[in-house]
Amino acid sequence: MHAEGGQRIRGEAAIVVLTGAGISVESGLPSFRGAGGLWEGWRLEDVATPEAFARDPITVQRFYDQRRRQLLGEDIRPNAAHLALAELERRWPGEVLIVTQNIDDLHERAGTRNLIHMHGELLKARCTACAAVHPWRSDLSSSHRCAACAGQNRLRPHVVWFGELPLEMDRIYDALAACDLFLAIGTSGQVYPAAGFVETVRATGQAHTVELNLEPSATGSLFAEQRHGPASERVPRFVAELLARSGS
Numbered sequence: 001m002h003a004e005g006g007q008r009i010r011g012e013a014a015i016v017v018l019t020g021a022g023i024s025v026e027s028g029l030p031s032f033r034g035a036g037g038l039w040e041g042w043r044l045e046d047v048a049t050p051e052a053f054a055r056d057p058i059t060v061q062r063f064y065d066q067r068r069r070q071l072l073g074e075d076i077r078p079n080a081a082h083l084a085l086a087e088l089e090r091r092w093p094g095e096v097l098i099v100t101q102n103i104d105d106l107h108e109r110a111g112t113r114n115l116i117h118m119h120g121e122l123l124k125a126r127c128t129a130c131a132a133v134h135p136w137r138s139d140l141s142s143s144h145r146c147a148a149c150a151g152q153n154r155l156r157p158h159v160v161w162f163g164e165l166p167l168e169m170d171r172i173y174d175a176l177a178a179c180d181l182f183l184a185i186g187t188s189g190q191v192y193p194a195a196g197f198v199e200t201v202r203a204t205g206q207a208h209t210v211e212l213n214l215e216p217s218a219t220g221s222l223f224a225e226q227r228h229g230p231a232s233e234r235v236p237r238f239v240a241e242l243l244a245r246s247g248s
């Protein structure tokens with residue numbers, strides 16, 4: 001760990017970890033941007049905005065149906081990076097909060113408990129009439145009814161599209177203001193407000209900031225420390241260093 005920031009990180013330190021699509025790539029789920037990314041073959045405006053859903057709900061539902069089926073496939077499981085973060089939460093004496101932009105459930109499957117899905121969850125559906133949120137593991141269609149209000153053709157994926165407010169922002173900003181270590185893992189730094197978290201943390205002047213990503217992200221230069229390489233290698237190594245430091 002970088003000497004300057006690392007020295008401040010003791011066992012009681014509060015840690016906030018932001019994760020993005022890159023942490024799930026080695027589990028078999030594609031990231032959004034770049035070659036082979038999810039947006040290849042789809043136009044962002046056609047699948048990830050409320051306007052797109054209003055205009056063409058069938059196409060949007062199909063995009064999320066495909067991803068839900070993929071996520072529930074037998075070959076998809078948490079990788080060493082998800083497991084290392086769950087171990088960090090179990091063993092670290094201070095507070096550890098994972099804030100994920102991902103809508104998959106791989107952090108939960110790895111055993112993480114203190115978790116915020118700021119962009120929602122693929123395995124849930126939300127009623128556009130009464131706002132009830134339901135667990136959902138199958139395809140979504142206009143024939144489904146909301147179990148709470150019985151409205152038909154009202155269910156949408158429980159995800160946050162462009163132009164919508166991410167979830168639990170008050171809790172996230174409170175945690176960012178109070179943390180001693182901020183880690184960003186597998187995110188391109190192109191989507192706000194998550195891309196701005198590193199600046200929020202730096203404004204407090206307290207926390208050490210670390211980026212763990214395959215390559216430098218759009219906001220990489222704002223971090224005090226950067227380590228590049230695949231998450232399944234970088235994250236377990238970083239967590240092992242932290243745990244060794246705390247004596248846990």
Ligand code: BJW
Nearest residue numbers: 020021022031032033101162163186187188191192214231
């Ligand atoms: C690896 C790896 C490996 C690969 N190991 N690493 C102009 C300026 C600023 C903001 C705006 C603006 N115009 C509009 C906005 C706001 C807009 C925005 O940011 N737009 C940008 C495009 C400019 N944001 C919003 O609208 C948000 N809402 C909002 O701002 O509300 C107002 C507000 C105000 C104040 C406070 C709070 C709110 C909502 C954003 C919703 C984003 N939704 C999506 C879809 C969710 C559902 C779904 O999954 O389909 O969220 S878009 C998509 O991008 C998804 C992701 O969560 C998000 C971020 O992507 P991520 O995770 O970074 O993935 P990638 O693919 O981009 O990067 C992966 C990285 O991993 C890469 O760097 C790889 O190198 C790396 N990698 N393999 C380690 N093995």
